[in-house]
Amino acid sequence: MKLFECGSLVPGCPWHTRADEEAEVVRRAVEHMRTTHGETIIRENMIENIKARIVTTEKVTA
Numbered sequence: 733m734k735l736f737e738c739g740s741l742v743p744g745c746p747w748h749t750r751a752d753e754e755a756e757v758v759r760r761a762v763e764h765m766r767t768t769h770g771e772t773i774i775r776e777n778m779i780e781n782i783k784a785r786i787v788t789t790e791k792v793t794a
C-alpha cells in the first residue's frame with residue numbers, strides 16, 4: 733500500500749489517503765488539493781512534492 737498524508741505537505745491538514753498504486757494516491761491527492769486547498773492549477777512541482785511524501789505501508793486488512 734501507498735500512503736500520503738496531506739499534513740506532511742500542508743501543515744495541520746488531517747487528510748490522508750491510501751491506495752495500492754502510487755498513481756492512484758497521486759490522483760486522489762491532486763483532487764484533494766483542488767477541492768480542499770483551492771489549488772486550481774496543479775503545477776509539476778506539486779506532483780513531485782506529493783510523490784516525495786508518499787510512503788509504502790503494510791497492507792491494512794481491517
Ligand SMILES: [Zn+2]
Nearest residue numbers: 738742745747
Ligand atoms: Zn490537505
